[in-house]
Amino acid sequence: MSKRILIFGATGKQGGAVARELLSAFGGSATLYAVTRNSTSPAAQKLEQQGVNLVIGDMEDARPESTLKAAIADAKPTHVFLMSNEKVGTFSKGSFCTQELAAANRMLDFLEACGTVQYIAMSSVAGCHQGARYSMPNFKVKEDIEAALKSRGMKWTVLRLVTLMDNFVDKELGGLTRTSVTGLANNSAMEMWYVSCRDLGVAVATCFAKSSDTSCEYHGKTINLASQKLSGAEICSAYAKVIGAEAKVKYTPVMGPCLMSMGFIMPDFVAMHRYWEKVGYPIEAPDQEDFKELVPEPWTIEDYFRSLGDRIPM
Numbered sequence: 001m002s003k004r005i006l007i008f009g010a011t012g013k014q015g016g017a018v019a020r021e022l023l024s025a026f027g028g029s030a031t032l033y034a035v036t037r038n039s040t041s042p043a044a045q046k047l048e049q050q051g052v053n054l055v056i057g058d059m060e061d062a063r064p065e066s067t068l069k070a071a072i073a074d075a076k077p078t079h080v081f082l083m084s085n086e087k088v089g090t091f092s093k094g095s096f097c098t099q100e101l102a103a104a105n106r107m108l109d110f111l112e113a114c115g116t117v118q119y120i121a122m123s124s125v126a127g128c129h130q131g132a133r134y135s136m137p138n139f140k141v142k143e144d145i146e147a148a149l150k151s152r153g154m155k156w157t158v159l160r161l162v163t164l165m166d167n168f169v170d171k172e173l174g175g176l177t178r179t180s181v182t183g184l185a186n187n188s189a190m191e192m193w194y195v196s197c198r199d200l201g202v203a204v205a206t207c208f209a210k211s212s213d214t215s216c217e218y219h220g221k222t223i224n225l226a227s228q229k230l231s232g233a234e235i236c237s238a239y240a241k242v243i244g245a246e247a248k249v250k251y252t253p254v255m256g257p258c259l260m261s262m263g264f265i266m267p268d269f270v271a272m273h274r275y276w277e278k279v280g281y282p283i284e285a286p287d288q289e290d291f292k293e294l295v296p297e298p299w300t301i302e303d304y305f306r307s308l309g310d311r312i313p314m
């Protein structure tokens, strides 16, 4: 049976890269569907032009008359890329986590009710199992969502992400100018693990390619996706190389010492930064082997910057 693949978040960083890689891997041999709240946005329009069918609805709409359930059922998906949407709470710890978990459970209900879904590849966060221990409700909720996925009757693979290279073009999480790189690490010497959304897309495409009506190679696996451990200084030098900058590129943290000292503002964000500083993502050698199996040629940070083409400030 030909695959009918439903992609959540397809107008954003993760889902957008998943859609691109699925289009490239399957071409016309699979039918793609993208969930969006807004069919007129430039990203949604572009997907439609590429032959992706739009499925309109809001994951957070909990009303019985929510149209998303019927729209998903109409698509009759066999394969699904699922992700949840985190909002950072201001002042109150974990304020949006109940909502995030409820939306994820609602989507699992909708997908189960279709009766057509064979396999779900879901993105999560590396280290989410340490969320409770290090007081990070935004990580703990990902662990809860993983448990919800595993409790259903559909086959699954969890792809746990480290910090996204793609944050560097997201104005809330980073920024690029001719002379500076803004990122989530707290200073230029601090090392963190990174992965590109393109590698997530390749991993999802591999999982789906290796599944059929009778077998599913990666069912039941939880895999950390991490391609490079880098300091801010190394990221700046890769960026300088790609843009051919003569001048030195300076690293600027999103959360400088002043914001970090005000733990009462965005407490989830601050707790996550402390975790990165003190503990770091739990990436070990076996993770690297699993990752390379799914993504044989992962992108380096330099590959990622090159991929931006015209979007790099010149």
Ligand SMILES: NC(=O)c1ccc[n+]([C@@H]2O[C@H](COP(=O)([O-])OP(=O)(O)OC[C@H]3O[C@@H](n4cnc5c(N)ncnc54)[C@H](OP(=O)(O)O)[C@@H]3O)[C@@H](O)[C@H]2O)c1
Binding pocket: 008, 009, 010, 011, 012, 013, 014, 015, 035, 036, 037, 038, 041, 044, 057, 058, 059, 060, 083, 084, 085, 086, 124, 125, 161, 162, 163, 164, 167, 173
């Ligand atoms: N940034 C990182 O380093 C990092 C690392 C690991 C995990 N994560 C996780 O990644 C997730 C965010 O992914 P992203 O960076 O790809 O997000 P993004 O670029 O901000 O895009 C969000 C996507 O989700 C869709 N969306 C948002 N709310 C929706 C709703 N209520 N109903 C339906 N669709 C909705 C948007 O679609 P429309 O606007 O078209 O409706 C858009 O396609 C978060 O859960 C975060 O915890 C991030």
